[in-house]
Amino acid sequence: MRVTYLGHASFKIDCGESVVFIDPWLNGPTSPLKVDEVEKADIVMVTHDHGDHGYTEAIEICKKTGAYFVAINELGLQAQSAGVKNVHTLNIGGSVDIVDIRVTLVHAFHSCGMGAPTGFIVKLPCGIVYHPGDTGVFSDMALWHRLYKPDVYFTPIGSYYTQDVAQAVLSVELVKPKVVIPMHYDTFPVISADPEEFKHQVNETMKDVRVENMKPGESIELKF
Numbered sequence: 710m711r712v713t714y715l716g717h718a719s720f721k722i723d724c725g726e727s728v729v730f731i732d733p734w735l736n737g738p739t740s741p742l743k744v745d746e747v748e749k750a751d752i753v754m755v756t757h758d759h760g761d762h763g764y765t766e767a768i769e770i771c772k773k774t775g776a777y778f779v780a781i782n783e784l785g786l787q788a789q790s791a792g793v794k795n796v797h798t799l800n801i802g803g804s805v806d807i808v809d810i811r812v813t814l815v816h817a818f819h820s821c822g823m824g825a826p827t828g829f830i831v832k833l834p835c836g837i838v839y840h841p842g843d844t845g846v847f848s849d850m851a852l853w854h855r856l857y858k859p860d861v862y863f864t865p866i867g868s869y870y871t872q873d874v875a876q877a878v879l880s881v882e883l884v885k886p887k888v889v890i891p892m893h894y895d896t897f898p899v900i901s902a903d904p905e906e907f908k909h910q911v912n913e914t915m916k917d918v919r920v921e922n923m924k925p926g927e928s929i930e931l932k933f
Contacts, residue, residue, distance in 0.1 A: 710835040710933070712861065716740045716925035717761055718893045720840065720863060724833040727751045727810060731829060731840045731863075733770060734763035739896055741926035744769045750776035752807055754829050756842030757821040758784055761896070768793055779805065779812050783824035801827060809834050815853065817844035819871070836860040836933040839884060843893065846876040850883035860933045862886035865893035866907050867900030874902055878910045881918060888919045888931060 711723040716739030722729040730753045735744050744766050753767045753776045764784065768791050771778045777795040778788045785798030797805045799814040811832040819826035819842065828841035830853060839859035841850075853859060862884045865871035871893050872880065881889050889911065894902035908920040921929055 710833065710861070710931045711928055712890070712923075712931060713928040714890065714892070714923040714925055715742055717896045718756075718840075718843070718863070718865065719763060720892075722831070722833070722838060724810075724835040727808070727833065729810070729831065729833070730754070730763075730767070730770060730776075731831075731838075732756055732762040732842070733766045734761050735766045737761060737763075737896065739925040744773070747773065750774040752777045752779060752810060752812065754812065754831070754840070755780045755784060756817065756828060756840065757781075757819065757826040758823050759821060759843070762842070771795065777807050779807075779814075779829075781814060781824035781827050787823065801825065813857070815841075816849070817842040818847050819843040819845075830857045830859065832857070836931060839863070839886065841865070841880075843871045845872045846880040846883070848883070850880050854883065854885045859884060860887045861931065862889045863892050864889055866891045866902045866904065867894035867896075868902065869899045871900075874907045874910065877907060878914070881911055881915060886918060887933065888921060890921045890923055 713721040771793045779797045782798040804813040813830040817826040831838045838861045866877045904922040
């Protein structure tokens, strides 16, 4: 699995021949990638409709590449009306298999304009990823470990709009991933956070969890 951090809460995941985007805010101030530079995408997921999570860019990517757009029902229907051909309109708790990738929609604690805020559990042949969207910590995260056992967990740490470092550390204890990657911080002054402090706190209490602090544009190879 190759994970590329595209800034803020945006990620690209390469697994074999498959390319997956989650919350592709490519017009964001820290994104190293623009929509017209995207050459391939198979699945594009959007956790909720706030502008910093890439709904608009997701529509453009799907139209350009023919990728599947996956989101909660209301966003999926809106994507269909915007001209996206391949759309899955999941709702919370639901899953869909797209070739050899299973996408499960789970709840998040946040706000949104349409539908409900969500996260994704993505089971790829090369590993299982949990992207919680924008959220504060909640005890049901422990269920994701019991049900899905995520290998990789992308966690917001920036506070103000999402959980802070302390809540994020607790969420890692609940999810029990093999690898955790902090996100949703330092894009704006109001969500300033220290990823090294997050890493220190995780390393103090969870020796078996690997923390990867990534800069926008960086990629890492993970094997599970």
